[in-house]
Every structure is written in C-alpha cells, then in structure tokens.
Amino acid sequence: MTLPTLEATPIPGLVVLRLDLREDARGWFKENWQREKMVALGLPDFGPVQNNMSFNAKRGTTRGIHTEPWDKFVSVANGSAFGAWVDMRDGDSYGAVFTVELDPATAVFVPRGVGNSYQTLEDGVTYSYLVNEHWRPATPYPALDLADATVAIPWPIPLDEAEISEKDRTNPSLADAERMQPKKT
Amino acid sequence: MTLPTLEATPIPGLVVLRLDLREDARGWFKENWQREKMVALGLPDFGPVQNNMSFNAKRGTTRGIHTEPWDKFVSVANGSAFGAWVDMRDGDSYGAVFTVELDPATAVFVPRGVGNSYQTLEDGVTYSYLVNEHWRPATPYPALDLADATVAIPWPIPLDEAEISEKDRTNPSLADAERMQPKKT
Ligand SMILES: Cc1cn([C@H]2C[C@H](O)[C@@H](COP(=O)(O)OP(=O)(O)O[C@H]3O[C@H](CO)[C@@H](O)[C@H](O)[C@H]3O)O2)c(=O)[nH]c1=O
Numbered sequence: 467m468t469l470p471t472l473e474a475t476p477i478p479g480l481v482v483l484r485l486d487l488r489e490d491a492r493g494w495f496k497e498n499w500q501r502e503k504m505v506a507l508g509l510p511d512f513g514p515v516q517n518n519m520s521f522n523a524k525r526g527t528t529r530g531i532h533t534e535p536w537d538k539f540v541s542v543a544n545g546s547a548f549g550a551w552v553d554m555r556d557g558d559s560y561g562a563v564f565t566v567e568l569d570p571a572t573a574v575f576v577p578r579g580v581g582n583s584y585q586t587l588e589d590g591v592t593y594s595y596l597v598n599e600h601w602r603p604a605t606p607y608p609a610l611d612l613a614d615a616t617v618a619i620p621w622p623i624p625l626d627e628a629e630i631s632e633k634d635r636t637n638p639s640l641a642d643a644e645r646m647q648p649k650k651t
Numbered sequence: 652m653t654l655p656t657l658e659a660t661p662i663p664g665l666v667v668l669r670l671d672l673r674e675d676a677r678g679w680f681k682e683n684w685q686r687e688k689m690v691a692l693g694l695p696d697f698g699p700v701q702n703n704m705s706f707n708a709k710r711g712t713t714r715g716i717h718t719e720p721w722d723k724f725v726s727v728a729n730g731s732a733f734g735a736w737v738d739m740r741d742g743d744s745y746g747a748v749f750t751v752e753l754d755p756a757t758a759v760f761v762p763r764g765v766g767n768s769y770q771t772l773e774d775g776v777t778y779s780y781l782v783n784e785h786w787r788p789a790t791p792y793p794a795l796d797l798a799d800a801t802v803a804i805p806w807p808i809p810l811d812e813a814e815i816s817e818k819d820r821t822n823p824s825l826a827d828a829e830r831m832q833p834k835k836t
C-alpha cells in the first residue's frame with residue numbers, strides 16, 4: 467500500500483492525509499491509520515486510547531465546534547462530510563480556519579487546541595476518530611458557535627436546516643470563547 | 652457512558668462486547684474502543700498500531716477466513732454483517748466455530764490465531780478494525796476455505812451468490828490449513 471500524501475494547512479500541525487484506497491469488485495480497503503507509516507511521514511507518534519464513531523442519519527447533520535485538550539485523527543467510514551477547523555490556540559495563528567471535504571480517501575490529523583466540526587453531505591454517514599486521551603464526562607470542554615460571524619464557516623447546508631444538538635446551539639462566539647494554551651515544546 | 656458488557660464464546664479469548672450506543676436526533680455516538688474501560692473489563696491491554704476499514708458495496712460480500720498472527724478488535728461502522736470465527740490454534744479448542752451478527756452496538760475481540768471472516772447483510776457496509784501489529788505485504792498469512800465442509804459456517808447468503816475475492820476462492824480446507832502455534836504465556 468502506497469504511503470499517504472500529506473498536505474499542510476493554514477493551521478500549524480493540522481495535516482490532511484490523502485489515503486491509498488484499494489478498490490476491487492467488493493468495494494474498497496484502506497489503512498485508515500497506520501502508525502509506522504504516519505510517523506515516517508512526520509506526524510506525531512500518536513498512541514490512540516479511544517476510537518469513537520458517530521452516525522448521522524440525515525444529510526446536513528452538523529456537530530461542533532469542539533476544542534478538546536487532546537489530538538484527534540478523523541475520517542469518514544462511508545459517505546462524505548464537510549470538515550471545518552478553527553485554531554483556538556493563543557498565538558499567531560489564533561482564529562485561522564481550514565475546511566476540506568472528507569471522503570473515505572481523506573483523513574485529518576487535528577492537534578489539541580484546534581476546534582473540530584463537521585457537516586454531513588449525505589444521509590447515513592459514519593464519522594470515525596481516534597484520540598490519544600480518554601474523554602472525561604465531568605470536564606466541560608471549550609466550544610465555539612457553529613454560526614460565529616468572525617470565523618464565518620461556509621457550511622454547504624444552511625445551519626437553520628441542519629440537525630444540531632441542544633448543546634451545540636448555545637456555544638459562545640469567538641470573542642467569548644476560551645483561548646487554548648499552546649502546547650509547550 | 653456505560654461499560655460494555657462482555658460475553659464469552661466457545662473460542663477461548665474471543666469475546667463479544669455489547670457497546671453502549673448513545674442515540675439522539677442526530678443518530679448515534681459510540682465509544683467503539685476505549686482502552687481503559689476494556690482493560691478494566693478484563694480484555695488484554697491492546698495497543699493498536701493500525702486501523703483498517705473495508706467497504707462492501709453489495710449485500711452478501713464475504714471476506715475470509717483469514718488467520719493473522721496478531722489480535723483484532725472488529726466492528727461495523729454502519730449497517731450489519733454476519734461475523735464468523737474459527738479457532739485455528741493447535742489445542743483443545745482447535746476447529747471451534749463461533750458466529751454472531753455484527754451491528755454498530757456489537758464488537759468482537761479476536762485473539763491471534765483465530766480465523767476471521769464476515770458476510771455483509773446489507774449494501775454499503777463498512778467494517779472497521781484495529782490491530783496490534785503492522786501488516787507486512789511480503790508475509791503470506793494462513794487462510795481457510797469459506798466453504799469448508801467440516802466447520803460448515805451457516806452463511807446467511809449462499810456463497811455462490813456472494814462477492815468473494817480471487818484470493819479467497821482458493822483457500823485450503825481445514826484438513827490442509829496451517830495450524831497456528833498457541834501463544835506462549
Ligand atoms: C490487510 C491489508 C491489506 N492491504 C491491501 C492488500 C490489498 O491490495 C487490499 C485488500 O486486501 P485483502 O487481503 O484482499 O482484504 P480482505 O480480503 O478484506 O482481508 C483483510 O481484512 C481481513 C479482515 O476482514 C483480514 O482478516 C485480512 O487479513 C486482511 O487481509 O489491501 C493493505 O494495504 N494493508 C493491510 O493492512
């Protein structure tokens with residue numbers, strides 16, 4: 467299997483991976499994440515402790531913008547989604563936005579402190595991600611309004627037609643959202 | 652999130668996990684794999700190095716029976732499949748068979764040396780799994796005939812109607828298949 471190719475983005479450390487999708491009469495096969503190859507390509511040595519999946523019944527379902535204190539490796543297991551990220555780390559790239567269409571051949575490494583969100587472009591899409599720290603129900607994680615006017619994410623489906631959780635309807639604007647401390651090196 | 656419940660099977664070390672699927676208006680969310688919880692429940696401390704996904708266009712697509720020398724944590728990301736396993740480890744349980752329907756709320760931990768296979772029960776199913784060693788293209792891994800008469804797996808869709816790879820059409824019968832060395836403890 468060919469090595470993925472990497473693409474840098476305006477958000478430092480946030481990297482798009484173009485995966486080798488092996489197609490045959492059955493469908494396709496992918497090494498969605500492969501530690502050795504991804505480290506060889508320059509990604510951090512990511513030791514996942516949790517694999518989460520979220521299934522979205524309807525096109526337009528929108529989740530985010532969530533900023534947890536751990537790294538994520540995100541992709542779709544089927545279908546397609548519009549992915550959007552906002553740099554919430556205090557520093558030069560604070561507020562930088564990046565969007566890309568997620569299909570099965572595309573994965574994104576999201577460093578901690580970057581806000582994560584997506585909107586499905588079809589019915590029945592499963593989003594899958596690996597994280598390198600365990601989720602703790604007691605800790606509230608910072609979030610940003612999906613409709614924030616400053617970052618102005620160009621959602622393909624208008625948010626007023628989108629399925630969105632109660633929680634994600636009351637997230638603060640950029641001016642009020644918590645800034646994340648950049649990771650010490 | 653509630654701890655998964657575990658079910659033992661006739662194959663030692665092969666365990667079925669019933670996951671807590673959190674449903675809401677958007678769809679569902681699951682901790683598909685969660686290291687800390689699964690170790691607490693008694694599963695081996697599984698350190699994945701690779702996350703593979705295979706997409707199957709048509710109902711009846713059948714893959715297997717593959718016996719690699721590493722552990723697997725398998726589940727579906729959407730839809731459903733019939734999963735079947737055969738113990739290929741030399742020892743008392745050699746030849747034991749176990750089958751279960753895989754839906755998003757069901758995962759299976761498959762110890763190394765157990766043959767792994769599945770057949771999709773719907774169109775468009777993505778099967779996802781974590782493994783704790785890297786795949787090596789140069790190494791041929793042992794496999795068993797999907798139609799082996801001794802193990803006689805009750806495939807829901809007849810194999811002559813199933814999409815099967817070239818490779819999986821020429822696997823040996825149980826009598827001729829390689830026996831795996833049980834893991835030293
Ligand atoms: C397992 C694996 C396969 N490949 C490549 C080899 C082929 O070009 C393509 C599909 O491989 P196949 O072996 O035909 O895929 P499949 O029949 O689904 O079987 C895979 O998935 C099975 C689980 O369903 C495993 O039990 C098999 O060992 C594994 O090979 O992907 C990789 O590039 N990396 C891998 O890790």
Ligand SMILES: Cc1cn([C@H]2C[C@H](O)[C@@H](COP(=O)(O)OP(=O)(O)O[C@H]3O[C@H](CO)[C@@H](O)[C@H](O)[C@H]3O)O2)c(=O)[nH]c1=O
Nearest residue numbers: 518520529530532533534582601607631633652673680682
């Ligand atoms: C993240 C997480 C959530 N949960 C539970 C809490 C809820 O009952 C249910 C759904 O959680 P929500 O927070 O509404 O899911 P969602 O909006 O998709 O957001 C999740 O997935 C996002 C990625 O899409 C992350 O950026 C969020 O931090 C994460 O919470 O699952 C768990 O049991 N374990 C978890 O790890």
